[in-house]
Amino acid sequence: MTKELTGFKFIELLKPNKIFPFLFIFIGLLGAFNHVLWRDEMQGWLVAWRSDTWVELWQNNAPSGHPVLWSALIYLVKGFTGNPLSMQLLHWGLGSTAILCFWRWNPLPAWQKALFSFGYFPFWEYFLICRHYVLAELLTFVFCSSYPLRRRTYIPAAICIGLLTNTHAFAWSLAFAIGLALLFEWCISPLQRSTYKLNKLWHFDLFFSFLLILILAGFAAFSLFQVSDSVDQIPSLFDLRHFLRVFGRIFGGYLLIIPNYNNWLDLFVCGIITSGMLSITIAFLRRSPVALTFFLGGIVSLFLFNYFIYLGVGSRHYGYYYLMFISSIWLAIHPSNKDNSNVQNYSPRSNPFLLKLNSFFPILLTFSLAVHFGAGVHRTMYDFYRPYSAGKATAAYIKEKGWTDAEIFGSRDVEVSTVAGYLDKDFYYPEIQGYGSYAQWKKRKSLNREETLEQLQSYFEGKPSLNKALLVLSRGSSIKGLEPGQAIINGNIRILADQKFEKSWTDPERFYLYWAERLQ
Structure with a gap:
C-alpha cells in the first residue's frame, strides 16, 4: 500500500501542472545565481543599498521618474545577503509567484500555459532581468486569479489597481483597464450588482475600495511628477509616421518584432498585420464584454501614452501589450463568466464574419505563444553562456x-x-x-x-x-x-x-x- 501511494505521488509530480512550474522556478533560481546585472538593474539595487532611511530612499529614487515601490521592496530585503543577490532572490520569488498564480487559476490548457511560462517576458525579461516590470506581471495575474472575489468585495481589485500605478508609468494602462472593466460590468450586469449587494457592508466595501485607489494612485502620480524631462515631444497632434511607429509596439507585443520606423513599407505592412491580429482578438473577446473592455481600455490607454507622452524603449516596454493580450484571454474564458448573463455566445447565423475571424484566434494565440517561447528559451539559456554585462x-x-x-x-x-x-x-x-x-x-x-x-x-x-x-x-x-x-x-x-x-x-x-x- 505504501509503495503504491509513493508511486501515485510520484506520478502526480510528473503532471504538467506540477512539473512545468517546478522547472520554471528551478531554472529561475539557477539563473538568479548566474545572471550578471546590467546598469538598470544595478541602479535599482544601489538606490536602495545606499539609502539609510526611508526618507533617503525617496530622495534617491525620485529623480529616476519611477514610483518607489520596487526600491522599497529592495530596501526591505537588502540586508539578507548584503549584496545584489538579495534583490535577485526577491525578484525570483515575485516572478515565481506570478507563474504559480498563472498555473493555478488560468483556465488555458497545460500546453499553452507551458508555452507562455517559458516565453520571452515571463521567463526572461520579467524574471531574470531584475526590474520593476515583474510587479506589473504579478499584480495583473493576482487580479485575474482573484477575479471571482468581485462578487463579494472589490478590495482585492482595488489593491491591485493601486499597486499597479506604483510599479511603472506604463502599468497605469493595466490599472485603467482593470478599473474600466469592473466599472463596465457594474453598469451592465444586474447579476454583479445583486450578488455584490448581498454583502451587508457593501457600501463600506465600495467606499474603502475607491479610497484605496485614490490614495495609492495619488501617491504614484506624485512620484511620476518628480521628473518630466523624459517625455517625448511629437511634432504635431497627428503624425502618421509616429502613429504607425507606436502601432508597431502592439505588433511587438504579439510577435516580438518592431518595424523599422525609417521604412514606410515596414510600418504599413506591420500596421496591416497588427490590425488583423487586433480584429481577430476582438472577435474572440466579444464572448465576454468585461474581457473585451479590459483589452480595449488597456490597449487604447497605453497607445495614447506611447503616442503623446513617452514611446518607450526596448521590449520590456511593449511587453505590456502582451500582458494585456494574455490577461484578457484569461478573463474571457474564466469559469465565473459562465454565470454572467451578459456573456455573448454569438452564432454563425448572427454574425458569420465575426465567427470567421474568431476561427483564426487559436492559430494566432498558438503562433504568438510559440514565438515568445522560442525567444524566451533561447535568451534565458544564452544568459548562462554569455553574461549580460562585463x-x-x-x-x-x-x-x-x-x-x-x-x-x-x-x-x-x-x-x-x-x-x-x-x-x-x-x-x-x-x-x-x-x-x-x-x-x-x-x-x-x-x-x-x-x-x-x-x-x-x-x-x-x-x-x-x-x-x-x-x-x-x-x-x-x-x-x-x-x-x-x-x-x-x-x-x-x-x-x-x-x-x-x-x-x-x-x-x-x-x-x-x-x-x-x-x-x-
Missing part, C-alpha cells in the same frame, strides 16, 4: 589585483555604475563632477565620449596631490585601439592600458581598465 568580471579582476582601495575614475557613469555596484565603491564620475555609485540623474550632465581625456586632465588638475588613478571606461570612450601594455601620453598624463573585458551581451557594458599617472 561589470561583474571587471569588478572581480579589480578585487583579485587588490585595487579596491585605489582612486577610481569612471565614465560613462550610467554604465560604469555596474562595476561600482559589484565593488560597492564610489567612483569619480565626470558626469557629476564628483563621487558616486549609481547614476544621479538630477545632477548629472551628459558628456560626449570624446571628452574623456579632457575630463581626466581636469580631474588631475583639481587634485594636485593625486599622482595615479585607475580608469574604468565603458565601450566607446575616446581612448581607442590600446591593447594591454600599450600607453599614450595626453598632456602631462601617461595612460597605460591594463585589461579589457569584452564578453558582454550589451555592447556599452564592455569595460576597459587603464592606469593614469601624472608625469613629473
Whole structure:
C-alpha cells in the first residue's frame, strides 16, 4: 500500500501542472545565481543599498521618474545577503509567484500555459532581468486569479489597481483597464450588482475600495511628477509616421518584432498585420464584454501614452501589450463568466464574419505563444553562456589585483555604475563632477565620449596631490585601439592600458581598465 501511494505521488509530480512550474522556478533560481546585472538593474539595487532611511530612499529614487515601490521592496530585503543577490532572490520569488498564480487559476490548457511560462517576458525579461516590470506581471495575474472575489468585495481589485500605478508609468494602462472593466460590468450586469449587494457592508466595501485607489494612485502620480524631462515631444497632434511607429509596439507585443520606423513599407505592412491580429482578438473577446473592455481600455490607454507622452524603449516596454493580450484571454474564458448573463455566445447565423475571424484566434494565440517561447528559451539559456554585462568580471579582476582601495575614475557613469555596484565603491564620475555609485540623474550632465581625456586632465588638475588613478571606461570612450601594455601620453598624463573585458551581451557594458599617472 505504501509503495503504491509513493508511486501515485510520484506520478502526480510528473503532471504538467506540477512539473512545468517546478522547472520554471528551478531554472529561475539557477539563473538568479548566474545572471550578471546590467546598469538598470544595478541602479535599482544601489538606490536602495545606499539609502539609510526611508526618507533617503525617496530622495534617491525620485529623480529616476519611477514610483518607489520596487526600491522599497529592495530596501526591505537588502540586508539578507548584503549584496545584489538579495534583490535577485526577491525578484525570483515575485516572478515565481506570478507563474504559480498563472498555473493555478488560468483556465488555458497545460500546453499553452507551458508555452507562455517559458516565453520571452515571463521567463526572461520579467524574471531574470531584475526590474520593476515583474510587479506589473504579478499584480495583473493576482487580479485575474482573484477575479471571482468581485462578487463579494472589490478590495482585492482595488489593491491591485493601486499597486499597479506604483510599479511603472506604463502599468497605469493595466490599472485603467482593470478599473474600466469592473466599472463596465457594474453598469451592465444586474447579476454583479445583486450578488455584490448581498454583502451587508457593501457600501463600506465600495467606499474603502475607491479610497484605496485614490490614495495609492495619488501617491504614484506624485512620484511620476518628480521628473518630466523624459517625455517625448511629437511634432504635431497627428503624425502618421509616429502613429504607425507606436502601432508597431502592439505588433511587438504579439510577435516580438518592431518595424523599422525609417521604412514606410515596414510600418504599413506591420500596421496591416497588427490590425488583423487586433480584429481577430476582438472577435474572440466579444464572448465576454468585461474581457473585451479590459483589452480595449488597456490597449487604447497605453497607445495614447506611447503616442503623446513617452514611446518607450526596448521590449520590456511593449511587453505590456502582451500582458494585456494574455490577461484578457484569461478573463474571457474564466469559469465565473459562465454565470454572467451578459456573456455573448454569438452564432454563425448572427454574425458569420465575426465567427470567421474568431476561427483564426487559436492559430494566432498558438503562433504568438510559440514565438515568445522560442525567444524566451533561447535568451534565458544564452544568459548562462554569455553574461549580460562585463561589470561583474571587471569588478572581480579589480578585487583579485587588490585595487579596491585605489582612486577610481569612471565614465560613462550610467554604465560604469555596474562595476561600482559589484565593488560597492564610489567612483569619480565626470558626469557629476564628483563621487558616486549609481547614476544621479538630477545632477548629472551628459558628456560626449570624446571628452574623456579632457575630463581626466581636469580631474588631475583639481587634485594636485593625486599622482595615479585607475580608469574604468565603458565601450566607446575616446581612448581607442590600446591593447594591454600599450600607453599614450595626453598632456602631462601617461595612460597605460591594463585589461579589457569584452564578453558582454550589451555592447556599452564592455569595460576597459587603464592606469593614469601624472608625469613629473
